[in-house]
Amino acid sequence: MATGRPRSRRRRLAGFGMGIVFFAVGLFVLFYSTEIANRLAPYFPAEPAGPSGTAGLAYASYVPYMVWGFGISLIGAGAGLFRMALMTSVMGMGAGGMGGLGGVPMSPDLMQAQVAQMETLAARAQVATSPPKADVRVKCRNCGNLEAEDAEFCRKCGKPL
Numbered sequence: 001m002a003t004g005r006p007r008s009r010r011r012r013l014a015g016f017g018m019g020i021v022f023f024a025v026g027l028f029v030l031f032y033s034t035e036i037a038n039r040l041a042p043y044f045p046a047e048p049a050g051p052s053g054t055a056g057l058a059y060a061s062y063v064p065y066m067v068w069g070f071g072i073s074l075i076g077a078g079a080g081l082f083r084m085a086l087m088t089s090v091m092g093m094g095a096g097g098m099g100g101l102g103g104v105p106m107s108p109d110l111m112q113a114q115v116a117q118m119e120t121l122a123a124r125a126q127v128a129t130s131p132p133k134a135d136v137r138v139k140c141r142n143c144g145n146l147e148a149e150d151a152e153f154c155r156k157c158g159k160p161l
Contacts, residue, residue, distance in 0.1 A: 008088070015085025022078030029071035037064040 029036065040063050137146040138161055145156040153160055 012085045012088055015081050015088070019078045019080070019082025019085060022074050022081060024078070026071045026074030026076075026078055029067060029074060033064060033067045033071060037067045040067070 044063055136149040138149055138151065139146055140154040140157060140159065140161060142159045143154060143157040145154055147154055147161060151161060
């Protein structure tokens with residue numbers, strides 16, 4: 001890159017900018033919702049008469065609700081973009097780096113070294129875990145029933161082991 005600025009900084013600034021623009025346009029739409037709804041109403045015809053001959057509810061009566069919904073959706077999208085840009089800058093997750101690297105891009109060699117280190121740690125974790133405890137049983141001399149290793153008497157015949 002010729003400018004020397006990390007690409008993530010541009011993305012964060014774009015996220016901030018788009019978030020503010022969406023939020024502002026959503027507020028504008030909500031503030032002028034009646035004028036917008038009045039201009040859009042002619043494009044939504046009235047509902048045709050039903051089988052009884054009475055006219056139903058006009059589609060145009062739903063236009064203000066659609067405008068309000070659109071405005072609120074824009075505000076939500078703007079707030080989400082702004083929050084996402086803020087969190088990536090605060091957490092240092094930009095530029096393809098990991099959280100603790102502060103936005104430093106990771107080289108392929110460093111990435112391979114970290115993958116090898118993670119594989120080594122995973123192998124050690126598997127070795128360090130103890131194998132499942134073997135269930136040792138003792139066979140009764142009288143009836144052949146299998147009993148626990150620490151049992152003194154057979155549960156089946158009652159004879160001492």
